[in-house]
Structure formats: structure tokens, C-alpha cells
Amino acid sequence: MSHMRILVHHERAERWCEALRERLDSSDIEILADDGETLGDILVVWAPPAALFERHRDVKAILNLGAGVDSLLANPALPREVPVLKLRDAGMASHMLDYVRYGLLHFRRDFDRYAVQQSERHWAPHRVVRARHYPVAVLGLGAIGRQIAEALAADGYPVHGFSRSAHTLEGVTCHHEQGEGGRSLKAVLGDETLGLKAVINLLPNTTATRDVLNAEVFAALPDDAVLINPGRGSSVVEEDLLAALEKDQLRGALLDVFQHEPLAGDSPLWQHPKVIITPHAAAPTPVSEAADQLAENIRRVQRGESLTGISLEHGY
Known part of the structure; x- marks a missing residue:
């Protein structure tokens, strides 16, 4: 299983980093700020700015921190050739x-x-x-x-x-x-x-x-x-x-x-x-269940398995 750097972009990024470190045999999991220059192999994101993708175009996969991919697909800088994986329920x-x-x-x-x-x-x-x-x-x-x-x-x-x-x-x-x-x-x-x-x-x-x-x-x-x-x-x-x-x-x-x-x-x-x-509060993402799913997807990327991401045409 190859070693890869995982970068997390989220308003509560440290919480997600901790959850992933508990599940993955890797300490190379870092917070990625909007203006962060650190390059990584896997991005774990929620509603990132376009500038983030402009700097990170050679990643192996993009993991979305939620079931909804609206803002991600609307991002004009999204690398179209990179697999995008979303959470499927996860609680x-x-x-x-x-x-x-x-x-x-x-x-x-x-x-x-x-x-x-x-x-x-x-x-x-x-x-x-x-x-x-x-x-x-x-x-x-x-x-x-x-x-x-x-x-x-x-x-x-x-x-x-x-x-x-x-x-x-x-x-x-x-x-x-x-x-x-x-x-x-x-x-x-x-x-x-x-x-x-x-x-x-x-x-x-x-x-x-x-x-x-x-x-x-x-x-x-x-x-x-x-x-x-x-x-x-x-x-x-x-x-x-x-x-x-x-x-x-x-x-x-x-x-x-x-x-x-x-x-x-x-x-x-x-x-x-x-x-x-209500303020988009019907189904918040449970960190524990979601982190389990994210960790498994990260392992698949590390193993070099073929990935089927969301359909960029259909949006799911």
C-alpha cells in the first residue's frame, strides 16, 4: 500500500483529521487552508474555493465530505479527470x-x-x-x-x-x-x-x-x-x-x-x-460513520484500485 499525503479542507478540519488518523496507519494527514501551498495526493474537502483546485491538479482522488456534491461540481477549477467520491449515506x-x-x-x-x-x-x-x-x-x-x-x-x-x-x-x-x-x-x-x-x-x-x-x-x-x-x-x-x-x-x-x-x-x-x-440542518454528517467510509475510500486509492466516482454528467 503506497504512502500518500492526505489534505483536509473543512471549517472543522482538525476534527476530521483526528478521525482519519485514528482509522489510518498514517500521520501524513494535514489541514489544508484556503491559501495553503502544501501539495497532496488525496484531497478531502467540503465546498472548497476554486483557487484550491488550481494549485492541486495532480491528485489521485477528491473525497467529498457529504452526500451533496452541488458546490463541488459547480467549481470551475474542478479537475475533470480526477475521480470524485462522495459519502453514500454514512448515517x-x-x-x-x-x-x-x-x-x-x-x-x-x-x-x-x-x-x-x-x-x-x-x-x-x-x-x-x-x-x-x-x-x-x-x-x-x-x-x-x-x-x-x-x-x-x-x-x-x-x-x-x-x-x-x-x-x-x-x-x-x-x-x-x-x-x-x-x-x-x-x-x-x-x-x-x-x-x-x-x-x-x-x-x-x-x-x-x-x-x-x-x-x-x-x-x-x-x-x-x-x-x-x-x-x-x-x-x-x-x-x-x-x-x-x-x-x-x-x-x-x-x-x-x-x-x-x-x-x-x-x-x-x-x-x-x-x-x-430550518438552516440546512436536516441531516448533518456524522463524523464517526463518515470517517469510516472515507478511510476505506482512502485505502482503495492507496492500493491503486480502480475508482468509480460520481457522474459529472448526472451529478450523482
């Missing part, structure tokens, strides 16, 4: 599932309506809607999306999964866009026979998924449907979402991600009575 799914379950419970049990009633001092119990009468759509059936969809189905929700290609998941009715029997996202979400109550966005950020949750799609949904978005802000046209909420085309939204982050202080989403905002 994020359980956090994401908590977030989604909370959102579904919040709306299914009418906590949004009770909050309004409290402000008006209005006492009026609502009928309890069971999970089995609350159909949901999970958009994106990647490593995390699959787990979310199957877990919600086990919770008793009628779950409809949507993805680019066909999938088969236990307890989930799967819909796909490409190939035989494929249907568009609008056609699936607007299918009145499904009676969808909630749309959970876990789509990756690709050219095909940007702005797909737009005015046309919101208009096709049932008027009492809600949007839960812990996935990618790039999927949602925020102006169209606001308009749909104002026109009562949507009942409400729980949003963790946005087109631009941090969310601008003058965004009308902050004060909208039908919107709950």
Missing part, C-alpha cells in the same frame, strides 16, 4: 428520516392549524388523519431516498416513489420518468387517483432536476398538499412556491434548503405564516 439517512417524520406529523396532525387557532384563541379540535390515509410522494430514490421511502411505508403511509429510472422497493409504489411506462413528475404528482398529501424532495441537483418544482407542478397538486424539502434548494422555484402558498394551491412547506444559502434576510419566506424554515 445521514436516520437524521433525514427524523426530519421528514416530523414534517409529516406536523401537518398530518394539524399542528400548523392549531398554531393559527392558538393565536386567535380559537378552540376547535380537528379529526385525526391516520398515516394510512395520508399518501406521500418521495422524489429521488438514491441511497437516502430509498431508505426514507421504505421507512415511511413501514410507518403505514401509502408511499409513491419517483426517480429517473425504474426501481423496486418494499411497500413503495415506484414511478419513473425514463423508459417504458415512464411518466413526467407533473403527471405523477397531478394524478388525482393518488390523492397526495405531501411531497418530500430528495432529488439530486442535476440539470434535469433544477427548477422542477415550479408553478406548473404546484398547480397540479391537490390544494391541501404540503412540500417538505430537506434535499436540494435548486429543485424549487421559490417565487412559484410563494405564489402557490398565497393562492392556497399548497397548504404549507417545511424547507431546509434554498436556491442561495444562507437564505437572504429579505426573503419573504422567513415571515410567511405557512412556511417553516
Whole structure:
């Protein structure tokens, strides 16, 4: 196994360095600052500046400290010939599932309506809607999306999964866009026979998924449907979402991600009575589980194994 220098670029780089040193028989793991001149063989990064790649073009691999590779792929200096490896779940799914379950419970049990009633001092119990009468759509059936969809189905929700290609998941009715029997996202979400109550966005950020949750799609949904978005802000046209909420085309939204982050202080989403905002906190990366996965990928690079990175065309 060849010796290689590993450079880590992250706002909490020392924590990641310590975790990797515990797992790898190597002390040659260093923090890489924005203006760092030290050259390495493997980069472990999160949202690095373009200048970093301009100085490090001959690395063996780039390891992304998260499942989302949006900022990495958008970096104009990213070396296109270098394999890019991302974390595949690494424990994020359980956090994401908590977030989604909370959102579904919040709306299914009418906590949004009770909050309004409290402000008006209005006492009026609502009928309890069971999970089995609350159909949901999970958009994106990647490593995390699959787990979310199957877990919600086990919770008793009628779950409809949507993805680019066909999938088969236990307890989930799967819909796909490409190939035989494929249907568009609008056609699936607007299918009145499904009676969808909630749309959970876990789509990756690709050219095909940007702005797909737009005015046309919101208009096709049932008027009492809600949007839960812990996935990618790039999927949602925020102006169209606001308009749909104002026109009562949507009942409400729980949003963790946005087109631009941090969310601008003058965004009308902050004060909208039908919107709950969290600061990209749905599924933080657990260091221990992620470091295990990173260490194994680093060993593969050191052994000279063939690496299959993310698709630069598809973005995942």
C-alpha cells in the first residue's frame, strides 16, 4: 500500500483529521487552508474555493465530505479527470428520516392549524388523519431516498416513489420518468387517483432536476398538499412556491434548503405564516460513520484500485 499525503479542507478540519488518523496507519494527514501551498495526493474537502483546485491538479482522488456534491461540481477549477467520491449515506439517512417524520406529523396532525387557532384563541379540535390515509410522494430514490421511502411505508403511509429510472422497493409504489411506462413528475404528482398529501424532495441537483418544482407542478397538486424539502434548494422555484402558498394551491412547506444559502434576510419566506424554515440542518454528517467510509475510500486509492466516482454528467 503506497504512502500518500492526505489534505483536509473543512471549517472543522482538525476534527476530521483526528478521525482519519485514528482509522489510518498514517500521520501524513494535514489541514489544508484556503491559501495553503502544501501539495497532496488525496484531497478531502467540503465546498472548497476554486483557487484550491488550481494549485492541486495532480491528485489521485477528491473525497467529498457529504452526500451533496452541488458546490463541488459547480467549481470551475474542478479537475475533470480526477475521480470524485462522495459519502453514500454514512448515517445521514436516520437524521433525514427524523426530519421528514416530523414534517409529516406536523401537518398530518394539524399542528400548523392549531398554531393559527392558538393565536386567535380559537378552540376547535380537528379529526385525526391516520398515516394510512395520508399518501406521500418521495422524489429521488438514491441511497437516502430509498431508505426514507421504505421507512415511511413501514410507518403505514401509502408511499409513491419517483426517480429517473425504474426501481423496486418494499411497500413503495415506484414511478419513473425514463423508459417504458415512464411518466413526467407533473403527471405523477397531478394524478388525482393518488390523492397526495405531501411531497418530500430528495432529488439530486442535476440539470434535469433544477427548477422542477415550479408553478406548473404546484398547480397540479391537490390544494391541501404540503412540500417538505430537506434535499436540494435548486429543485424549487421559490417565487412559484410563494405564489402557490398565497393562492392556497399548497397548504404549507417545511424547507431546509434554498436556491442561495444562507437564505437572504429579505426573503419573504422567513415571515410567511405557512412556511417553516430550518438552516440546512436536516441531516448533518456524522463524523464517526463518515470517517469510516472515507478511510476505506482512502485505502482503495492507496492500493491503486480502480475508482468509480460520481457522474459529472448526472451529478450523482
